[in-house]
Amino acid sequence: MIRNIHRLALSAAALCTILSSSNSSAQSQNTLSLDVLSSRPQLVSGGSALVRITGTATAPAVALDGKDVSGAFKSDNKGNWIGLVEGLRDGDNRLVAKAGPGGAGAGEASVTLKNHPINGTLFAGPQQTPFLCENENHGLASAKDDSCAAPSKVSYYYRTRGGDWKPFDPKAQRPGDIDVVKTTEDKSVPLIVRQEKGVINRSAYLINVMHDPAAGALPTPTASSPASGWNGKLIYSFGPGVQANYHMGRGLGMMTGTDAKFYMEDLSVGYRDAFIARGYAIVAGSLNVFGTNSDDVKSAETAAKIKEHFIKQFGPPLFTIGHGASGGSMQQQMIANAYPGLLDGIMPARLFADAMTFLQPLYDCELLANVFKSGTWTREQMNAVSGKYWGYCVSNGTRYPHARIDNCDATVKDMVANEASWKGVRCTYQDNMVNVFGIDPKTGSARNPFDNVGVQYGLKALNDGKITFAQFLDINTRVGGLDINGKLMPQRMVGDAVALKRAYETGRVNLGNRGGASVPYIDIRTYNDGDPIGRGDPNVDVHDGYHSAVVRARLLKYNGTAANHVMLTAATYGTPPQDARTLGSPLNVVSTGALTQMDNWLTAIAADRSNKPQAQKVADNRPADLVDACYPAKAGSVIGQIERVTDMDRCRALFPFSADARIAAGGPASNDVFKCALKAIDAKDYKIAPNAEQLAQLQKAFPEGVCDYSKPGVGQTADAKTWVIFSKGDGEYTTLP
Numbered sequence: 001m002i003r004n005i006h007r008l009a010l011s012a013a014a015l016c017t018i019l020s021s022s023n024s025s026a027q028s029q030n031t032l033s034l035d036v037l038s039s040r041p042q043l044v045s046g047g048s049a050l051v052r053i054t055g056t057a058t059a060p061a062v063a064l065d066g067k068d069v070s071g072a073f074k075s076d077n078k079g080n081w082i083g084l085v086e087g088l089r090d091g092d093n094r095l096v097a098k099a100g101p102g103g104a105g106a107g108e109a110s111v112t113l114k115n116h117p118i119n120g121t122l123f124a125g126p127q128q129t130p131f132l133c134e135n136e137n138h139g140l141a142s143a144k145d146d147s148c149a150a151p152s153k154v155s156y157y158y159r160t161r162g163g164d165w166k167p168f169d170p171k172a173q174r175p176g177d178i179d180v181v182k183t184t185e186d187k188s189v190p191l192i193v194r195q196e197k198g199v200i201n202r203s204a205y206l207i208n209v210m211h212d213p214a215a216g217a218l219p220t221p222t223a224s225s226p227a228s229g230w231n232g233k234l235i236y237s238f239g240p241g242v243q244a245n246y247h248m249g250r251g252l253g254m255m256t257g258t259d260a261k262f263y264m265e266d267l268s269v270g271y272r273d274a275f276i277a278r279g280y281a282i283v284a285g286s287l288n289v290f291g292t293n294s295d296d297v298k299s300a301e302t303a304a305k306i307k308e309h310f311i312k313q314f315g316p317p318l319f320t321i322g323h324g325a326s327g328g329s330m331q332q333q334m335i336a337n338a339y340p341g342l343l344d345g346i347m348p349a350r351l352f353a354d355a356m357t358f359l360q361p362l363y364d365c366e367l368l369a370n371v372f373k374s375g376t377w378t379r380e381q382m383n384a385v386s387g388k389y390w391g392y393c394v395s396n397g398t399r400y401p402h403a404r405i406d407n408c409d410a411t412v413k414d415m416v417a418n419e420a421s422w423k424g425v426r427c428t429y430q431d432n433m434v435n436v437f438g439i440d441p442k443t444g445s446a447r448n449p450f451d452n453v454g455v456q457y458g459l460k461a462l463n464d465g466k467i468t469f470a471q472f473l474d475i476n477t478r479v480g481g482l483d484i485n486g487k488l489m490p491q492r493m494v495g496d497a498v499a500l501k502r503a504y505e506t507g508r509v510n511l512g513n514r515g516g517a518s519v520p521y522i523d524i525r526t527y528n529d530g531d532p533i534g535r536g537d538p539n540v541d542v543h544d545g546y547h548s549a550v551v552r553a554r555l556l557k558y559n560g561t562a563a564n565h566v567m568l569t570a571a572t573y574g575t576p577p578q579d580a581r582t583l584g585s586p587l588n589v590v591s592t593g594a595l596t597q598m599d600n601w602l603t604a605i606a607a608d609r610s611n612k613p614q615a616q617k618v619a620d621n622r623p624a625d626l627v628d629a630c631y632p633a634k635a636g637s638v639i640g641q642i643e644r645v646t647d648m649d650r651c652r653a654l655f656p657f658s659a660d661a662r663i664a665a666g667g668p669a670s671n672d673v674f675k676c677a678l679k680a681i682d683a684k685d686y687k688i689a690p691n692a693e694q695l696a697q698l699q700k701a702f703p704e705g706v707c708d709y710s711k712p713g714v715g716q717t718a719d720a721k722t723w724v725i726f727s728k729g730d731g732e733y734t735t736l737p
Contacts, residue, residue, distance in 0.1 A: 241291020438731025
């Protein structure tokens with residue numbers, strides 16, 4: 001696990017404290033120790049690893065499979081010997097260190113480094129085929145094979161005093177309009193950025209770090225540099241959307257879209273260029289954009305490799321903050337929970353807990369919309385049955401059709417239409433993640449975890465007197481389901497028990513009770529429930545706020561506390577994307593303020609030398625004034641006029657959240673049941689007891705029984721695994737210790 005390892009400019013004592021909790025170290029019987037800083041020892045990639053040796057005052061003797069590599073190690077003058085061990089072959093490599101003369105006795109430490117190809121699989125399972133490389137879209141050399149390998153490329157950019165980004169040529173005359181900024185370390189530096197692009201894990205990647213080439217060299221794992229404004233901290237940017245993969249992708253993190261000319265700024269959430277201007281390094285990958293790749297395991301694998309590459313160049317960051325909206329929020333939470341250590345804090349915006357929790361309400365919307373095509377239904381009734389503003393379902397019920405086999409990117413669709421080798425590609429959620437779910441022998445396609453057997457749609461609406469029993473029966477008789485190809489069918493959909501079990505066990509359903517229990521979480525959203533700015537039913541935003549309430553309910557249910565989770569809701573300003581791109585908008589003010597708070601929080605945790613469990617450190621070091629809040633707009637002409645409200649009763653009145661059809665059918669607020677346990681129909685469940693004829697009709701609509709939400713769902717377990725490896729592609733998995 002990559003733990004919260006300080007930059008090597010910190011004291012040796014601080015490093016020893018942090019690294020002693022890492023399971024990426026091998027300890028001898030005496031004081032000599034050997035630690036892998038760049039990755040877990042079993043998950044090295046690219047033929048090299050950054051290693052740290054302590055316990056010897058003089059240069060250690062180090063051998064890789066018997067070959068002397070001592071020359072790779074340098075002192076950082078803090079009692080540590082740091083070296084980039086290169087030349088690793090694929091598979092196991094034995095690294096042995098011995099104390100140098102004058103060290104602590106004749107100590108010896110060793111570790112086995114398991115190396116993997118930089119563009120091959122690490123833990124996400126067999127790579128997809130076919131697969132389309134899109135190197136040219138990132139300004140990289142064309143791929144020669146499906147590894148997508150290409151030489152890395154370095155460019156420089158600067159920000160003008162007017163706020164524009166321009167290319168910077170280190171060899172040309174220095175521009176006179178370079179902006180000067182102050183970093184979080186109170187260091188004034190010219191805003192010149194070194195940007196590296198390349199291919200890792202068949203994903204395009206970028207690394208942005210402040211560096212003035214005229215002032216000196218880049219920082220290294222053993223030395224800081226006055227030429228760099230890097231504050232020693234890292235932002236990992238995760239991009240939005242939800243779609244199947246089969247291609248590299250053309251976006252990079254949240255720095256996407258037509259305005260992302262140089263990939264310097266966040267243009268979609270509210271930070272603008274606050275990350276780079278405050279001194280953070282930024283990394284991102286094209287396979288960390290969920291609109292390209294909705295496989296969170298592959299996103300985690302990509303993040304592990306890109307972060308490893310960064311650490312080899314610059315050393316371990318003090319901490320890594322995940323950020324990104326929508327599909328980017330899903331990745332942060334799922335990775336933090338299932339692959340702990342990759343992210344130290346997360347700032348999900350327009351949050352959804354995970355992809356399955358996002359998709360299930362949309363599938364229900366489509367089914368209910370089909371029911372409401374016939375019969376007489378008022379708007380109030382449709383709101384009550386769906387659990388939300390009905391325009392949400394009108395707008396979004398089929399906008400993210402991840403149950404459809406043709407839910408492919410336009411480029412992938414073109415390949416399917418014109419290339420014989422692409423025939424048969426299926427772009428459903430589960431087919432895209434076949435390595436996790438495995439193949440259903442009955443269909444030959446991936447096992448499907450989605451289900452609606454026994455769901456009593458409209459139960460709350462019935463008991464609240466908003467629909468009649470006849471309407472309740474009509475809904476549940478005609479609601480049907482989606483078949484294996486995502487088409488409407490009269491039968492309800494039956495989730496595969498194996499797929500459901502794996503979804504819970506391996507973290508596809510994110511309960512926040514593993515790594516997510518010990519990660520600081522600042523959850524930021526603009527208010528989009530209903531139609532707050534009157535855009536009409538076809539344009540209702542998909543990011544309704546109850547998903548934050550779902551996350552909160554899960555943390556409380558599974559951890560007994562939500563001390564690591566802070567919810568911030570800002571007023572919507574104008575027509576999106578004005579919220580994100582306007583300096584001084586409510587979202588911009590809240591987001592940049594939250595970034596300061598997250599930095600303070602993580603810095604305090606890193607400085608906490610106590611023996612308390614990590615979750616307790618997170619709770620104890622949360623800034624006292626960082627609490628749940630909402631930010632309604634004040635009257636007036638100034639964009640940034642917002643009010644901070646910490647009275648959550650008032651916030652709920654100002655910004656009421658809705659729910660969804662499963663919660664409106666009696667499901668838990670945690671929304672964590674994807675296939676319910678069943679029970680016999682019970683007349684006591686209905687406020688007005690059904691008569692004999694109605695009971696008979698209910699029995700016909702629910703021949704196997706109805707949902708019993710007092711019991712766990714089918715396959716549901718809180719015993720989720722971390723660091724899961726899907727090596728065979730058949731859904732079977734192992735875990736790292």
